Amino acid sequence: xxxxxxxxxxxxxxxxxxxxxxxxxxxxxxxxxxxxxxxxxxxxxxxxxxxxxxxxxxxxxxxxxxxxxxxxxxxxxxxxxxxxxxxxxxxxxxxxxxxxxxxxxxxxxxxxxxxxxxxxxxxxxxxxxxxxxxxxxxxxxxxxxxxxxxxxxxxxxxxxxxxxxxxxxxxxxxxxxxxxxxxxxxxxxxxxxxxxxxxxxxxxxxxxxxxxxxxxxxxxxxxxxxxxxxxxxxxxxxxxxxxxxxxxxxxxxxxxxxxxxxxxxxxxxxxxxxxxxxxxxxxxxxxxxxxxxxxxxxxxxxxxxxxxxxxxxxxxxxxxxxxxxxxxxxxxxxxxxxxxxxxxxxxxxxxxxxxxxxxxxxxxxxxxxxxxxxxxxxxxxxxxxxxxxxxxxxxxxxxxxxxxxxxxxxxxxxxxxxxxxxxxxxxxxxxxxxxxxxxxxxxxxxxxxxxxxxxxxxxxxxxxxxxxxxxxxxxxxxxxxxxxxxxxxxxxxxxxxxxxxxxxxxxxxxxxxxxxxxxxxxxxxxxxx
Amino acid sequence: xxxxxxxxxxxxxxxxxxxxxxxxxxxxxxxxxxxxxxxxxxxxxxxxxxxxxxxxxxxxxxxxxxxxxxxxxxxxxxxxxxxxxxxxxxxxxxxxxxxxxxxxxxxxxxxxxxxxxxxxxxxxxxxxxxxxxxxxxxxxxxxxxxxxxxxxxxxxxxxxxxxxxxxxxxxxxxxxxxxxxxxxxxxxxxxxxxxxxxxxxxxxxxxxxxxxxxxxxxxxxxxxxxxxxxxxxxxxxxxxxxxxxxxxxxxxxxxxxxxxxxxxxxxxxxxxxxxxxxxxxxxxxxxx
Numbered sequence: 067x068x069x070x071x072x073x074x075x076x077x078x079x080x081x082x083x084x085x086x087x088x089x090x091x092x093x094x095x096x097x098x099x100x101x102x103x104x105x106x107x108x109x110x111x112x113x114x115x116x117x118x119x120x121x122x123x124x125x126x127x128x129x130x131x132x133x134x135x136x137x138x139x140x141x142x143x144x145x146x147x148x149x150x151x152x153x154x155x156x157x158x159x160x161x162x163x164x165x166x167x168x169x170x171x172x173x174x175x176x177x178x179x180x181x182x183x184x185x186x187x188x189x190x191x192x193x194x195x196x197x198x199x200x201x202x203x204x205x206x207x208x209x210x211x212x213x214x215x216x217x218x219x220x221x222x223x224x225x226x227x228x229x230x231x232x233x234x235x236x237x238x239x240x241x242x243x244x245x246x247x248x249x250x251x252x253x254x255x256x257x258x259x260x261x262x263x264x265x266x267x268x269x270x271x272x273x274x275x276x277x278x279x280x281x282x283x284x285x286x287x288x289x290x291x292x293x294x295x296x297x298x299x300x301x302x303x304x305x306x307x308x309x310x311x312x313x314x315x316x317x318x319x320x321x322x323x324x325x326x327x328x329x330x331x332x333x334x335x336x337x338x339x340x341x342x343x344x345x346x347x348x349x350x351x352x353x354x355x356x357x358x359x360x361x362x363x364x365x366x367x368x369x370x371x372x373x374x375x376x377x378x379x380x381x382x383x384x385x386x387x388x389x390x391x392x393x394x395x396x397x398x399x400x401x402x403x404x405x406x407x408x409x410x411x412x413x414x415x416x417x418x419x420x421x422x423x424x425x426x427x428x429x430x431x432x433x434x435x436x437x438x439x440x441x442x443x444x445x446x447x448x449x450x451x452x453x454x455x456x457x458x459x460x461x462x463x464x465x466x467x468x469x470x471x472x473x474x475x476x477x478x479x480x481x482x483x484x485x486x487x488x489x490x491x492x493x494x495x496x497x498x499x500x501x502x503x504x505x506x507x508x509x510x511x512x513x514x515x516x517x518x519x520x521x522x523x524x525x526x527x528x529x530x531x532x533x534x535x536x537x538x539x540x541x542x543x544x545x546x547x548x549x550x551x552x553x554x555x556x557x558x559x560x561x562x563x564x565x566x567x568x569x570x571x572x573x574x575x576x577x578x579x580x581x582x583x584x585x586x587x588x589x590x591x592x593x594x595x
Numbered sequence: 596x597x598x599x600x601x602x603x604x605x606x607x608x609x610x611x612x613x614x615x616x617x618x619x620x621x622x623x624x625x626x627x628x629x630x631x632x633x634x635x636x637x638x639x640x641x642x643x644x645x646x647x648x649x650x651x652x653x654x655x656x657x658x659x660x661x662x663x664x665x666x667x668x669x670x671x672x673x674x675x676x677x678x679x680x681x682x683x684x685x686x687x688x689x690x691x692x693x694x695x696x697x698x699x700x701x702x703x704x705x706x707x708x709x710x711x712x713x714x715x716x717x718x719x720x721x722x723x724x725x726x727x728x729x730x731x732x733x734x735x736x737x738x739x740x741x742x743x744x745x746x747x748x749x750x751x752x753x754x755x756x757x758x759x760x761x762x763x764x765x766x767x768x769x770x771x772x773x774x775x776x777x778x779x780x781x782x783x784x785x786x787x788x789x790x791x792x793x794x795x796x797x798x799x800x801x802x803x804x805x806x807x808x809x810x811x812x813x814x815x816x817x818x819x820x821x822x823x824x825x826x827x828x829x830x831x832x833x834x835x836x837x838x839x840x841x842x843x844x845x846x847x848x849x850x851x852x853x854x855x856x857x858x859x860x861x862x863x864x865x866x867x868x869x870x871x872x873x874x875x876x877x878x879x880x881x882x883x
Contacts, residue, residue, distance in 0.1 A: 310846045331656065331669045332844030385651035385670050442742070442824040445842040449670060455829070456649040467828035471738035 108300040109570070109592060110321040111584060112312035116276055116305055120259040122241035123191070123200045132325055132584045133280055133303060134241065137265035139183065141169060142237030143587065146577050147404055148350050148495035150237050153290070153586075154183065158237065164228030164532040169221045169237075174289040177244050177266050185215035190245035192223070192236065194254035205503055205510035206235040209529075230532040231499035238495075242266075268296040268590040279304050291590035297572065301589055309445075316342060316565060322594075323566040325584045329445045330388030333563035343568050348402050349560040350578045351491035352394050353447065355438070355454070356554055358485055360515040364436075368428035370552035373436075373486070374414040375421035376461040377454055383558050386449040391558040398504075399497055399545045400559045402577070405534060406497050408542045411549065421461035433462035438486035439478050442469030447488050450557070454488070479513055487513050490560075493578050497541045498528040505544070505553060516553045569594045610878075617877035624873020630866035634859075638683040645676035648831065656849045666851035668836075669843040677836045678855050684832040685863070688747050689814035695752035696809050700759025701802055705794055707760070708767030709786065717760070724757035733816065737825040744827045751816045759805045763798050770797035800878050804871045811867035818860050833860050 113132065119125030122134035141155035158169045175183040195203050196210050209229035216222050225232060243254075247264045251257035263271045268291055269282035280303040287294035304321055306312040313332055315321045317339065327347075328336060337344050357364040357373065364370060374396070383391045394400045397411035425431065438454070440447045448469055455465040465486065470478065478484055491511075494500040502525050503509045507517040524544040531537035548554055564582050566573070572591045573583035583592075618624055637644065652671030659666045665674040707717035733750050740746045770776065770793070779789045814833075820826055821834025822841065833856040840852035876882040 308841060310841060310844055313844070314847060329842070329844035331848065335844075335848045381651050385653075385655065388655070388669075442828070443842075445844070448824075448828075448839075448842055451828070452649075452670070453651055459649075468741055469824060469828045470741060471825075474738060474741070 107298055108302060109298050109323060109589065109594075110302045110304055112306050112315060112321045112324045112326070113303050114306055114308055114312065114326055117274075117280060120263070120271075121243075121254075121257055123195060123203070123243060124255060128326070128580060129303070131580050133271065133282070135267070135581075135584075136269045136282055136301065136586055136589060137263060137267040137271060138241035138243055139175060139266050139586075140238060140241055141171070141188070142234075143585070144238055144495065144576065144581070146348070146575065148402070148493075148577060149405075150234055154242060155237060158233050160230070160233070160532040164230060164530065165225050167223040167225065167233050168216075169223075169233070171219050171221070172289060173219050174287075175266055176287075177247075177264050178270050178285060179244075179264050181244070181246060182218070183242065183244075183266050184218045185221045186218075187242050187245045188221045189213045189215050190249060191240060191242050194243075194248070195240060198253060198255040200255045202503075202510070203235070203240045206239060206499055207232060228530045228532065230534070230537055231496055231502075231529055234496050235499050268586050269301050277305055288590060290587060296590040297593045298589065313565070316567065319567065322570055323583070324564065325582070327560075327562035327579045327582070328565055330386075330390045330563075333390065333565075334388060336563070336565045341568055342565050343570070345564045345566070345573065345575060345583055347562045347564060347575060347579070347582045348577050349562060350402060350493045350495045352398070352400055352494065352556045352559050353391075353450070353490040354488075354554050354556045356487040356489075356514040357552065358482060358487070358513075358515055359553065360482070361485060363428065363430060363434060364485060366428045367551060368424045369430065369434070370555075372421040372424035372428065372461060373458065373463065374552050374555050375417045375424065376458045376463060377414070377555070377557070378416045378457050379413055379557060380416070381457075382450045382453055386446060386453055387558065387560065390561045390563060392561065394556040394559050396549050396556055397545050398494070398501060398548055398554060398556055399542065400494075400556065402559050403495065403497065406538065406541060408545060411545070414552075414555070416457075418457075418460050421458075421463075425462060430462075433464065435464040435466065436485040437466040437468050438488055439468045439470055439475055439484045440488040441472050441475045443472055444490070446560070447490065451488050482513060482515050489513075492580050495577075497545070498525065498531070498537050501525050501541065501544055501548075502529055505548060514553050516548075518547065518551070518553070521547050521553075567594075571595060614874070614878045618873055621873040621877065623869045624877070627866035627869030627873065630862055631870060634682055634686060634863055634866070637679055638686045641679050641683045645673065645679045647680055648672040648676040656845055656852075658849070659851055665855045666849065668839060668852050669845050669849075674836070674851055674855055677831050678833070678859055680831040681833045681836055681856060682859060684744070684827070684830045685814050685817055685834070685859075686810075688744055688751070688817045688832065689810045691748045692751035692755060692813040692817070693806055693810040695748065696755035696759055696813070697802060697806055699752070700756040700805070701763050701795075701798065703756065704760040704763025704765075705767050705790055705798065707764045708771055709790060709794060717764075721757045721760050721764075724754075725761070727754070729754045730819070733820060734823060734825060737820055742825050742827055744830060747817055747820060747825075747827065750820070751813045755809050755813060755816075759802075759809060762801050762805055766798045766801045767794055770794055773797075804875055807867045807871045807874075811864050814860065814863055818856075833857075 113129045115129045117129050117133050118127055119130050122138040125134055139154040142150040143153040145151050154171050155169045156172055160167050192213050209225045209227050209232055211224040211226045213221055213223045244264050248254050248257055268285055268288045270285050272283045273281035282301045284296050284299050288296055309326050312324045316324055336342050357370045359365055393413050395411035396413045399406045399408050401407050440451050442448055451467050455467055458465045479487055503511050505512055505516050506522050506525055521544055524540040527540040528537040562579050572593045574588040574591055575583055576585050654667045654671045656669055657667045663673050668674055703717055707714045733754055736750050737746055776793055779793055818834035821832050822837045824838055826832055826835045836856040837853055840846050845852050
């Protein structure tokens, strides 16, 4: 009897050990796979998600942007300080007191079916965006009236009111799509654009293997590349389960570049690897917490101030971000935006005693309980959310963390169904426009539900100025109100780290994770030594 | 007559004593039991063993050392403290989910065996539930409802009861034809009384084994869901430690952040398996 028992037990043990080994190895390996990165005529880029939308006007995930940016031109690109620089457009100007805006575009850019990229395409695109209210661009062009092509290379926009943010917004955010292709669809917003792509970037999408890879082939001539020819024959995006496996693949030479910004811990280890090179890119956005000011007790200024005083900002930058972040001075005009930054802005002081005092003043001396939502897939926020919770606890505020799956998180944010919203904006480069969306009454991304007439007035004043210098004063006053009223608690501005194989050179750096070194100009010029 | 039959049966203490004697002779089973007791003690005595890991420190990703026997994580928090406090959460969630699953599974299993008219319908329900893709559904529900300990307990219990129901029904089917059941019916015992006094004691041994195995599976499910980021972010569990390691990118650079919680999970699963195998063998006269 006993040997049978022992054998059963050993069998049970072996089965459990085997299963555990499988679990451990699966966790360690994650998604795996294909070859790549060996040839100098091809660059293999790692990403952690599939393309969800091939329609560049609709898609807004990072992977969507990385792939469609290589296919559909925008009127403008931006330099490292967020200033607009020519791309499809060669020059632009306002006229008639800011109620007209004119853009001249290149005459040498062509769609992959041979037709020229023309002013008609620009007019078609903006009309479709305005009419069908497509994506974030629609929210940015509220002053748009109409557009007409003055010639094949000139467009004139008529605005319903003077708007100094219009050209910057349309220029950078709106991808131009081919009218002769997208125009055939009954609805541009619903056009999936998931096959037979007609594009005008340095590379065209030719092959899709969902969950595996996206292959883009070189397009010639491409006027923004040296000698009209992108250096590489092919750009391949490979999909990985997570950033750990991406970096393993980069170390093994399976891929040449990781498109995602590396979490600070991984960035440190990659910096010590001589087979790899890292690139530091500043963010044009910020990480923040927004308090739902329409919901008690967050409607009380003292409660919001108490929450702000309970945060150890330095610890967040030092520990959660491993030093890869700078202070925002608790202002929406972060130091990265040099032309807008207000030097008098000061970071909220971490002061637990003050937080308790404010809480008592607000009638919550016994403490209070709030919940905070965040996207559980965002590694940095998931980390600092824990520090915010622990800091608030010392001040007598219990913050219940709700790390949510992305779609649930986005839905709760859109429905303003939260106490505290922890998140980050990727690009907030144009304060008059961005603050309008984020803080004006009913703004598209006004998650804090702010409705402050004085703030609205100042933002509107700034938006009406066609000269950025004239917009500076009202926008700085608006930023001071946002900070004083704690409508937004801007925590830090991140410094992103990207990694690529040491043999690669020629990348053109752009700010933000959306552009970084995975942008059309950069991949048209990249080469391997 | 029925009273004489009942008193003629060997006393239950005797069976228990025989089972206990046989169990003690199985070293792996005893070891499994001891490990489980040790884990339970760690869970109960967590506040005495380690401070609750919170905040941050400058000792980021420091390997095992005298100050931090299991190293620190990417925020400089003690991994030993996380594993100790994680034991409490993992076992609590596992046990609570298991108890819920056992109650539901036993009720449905016994009902199916006792009430013949319900057998087919409940059988279909159990088969249907067993055929569902459990992990994706667990992920879906946990993601939609939002992460919390309560969510985890309910989600895990909701997908664990069918196996219990099937095992309990099989055992109850062997109890039903027994003469003492027929006799209890003859003397006019109510259904509730018969189930309580005769059927439930008959299925008790498999329920005991099920409690242990379901807890083990529930702990694994909790670890899996937490690893995927669907755990309770306000409490440490073994899966949460693994999730943090994966998310922070220290999975491949700081082995201690993943090894120790994995070992804890392994210990619990192995010990419950050994314990239940040993108990099963010990109570079965053929393998005793």
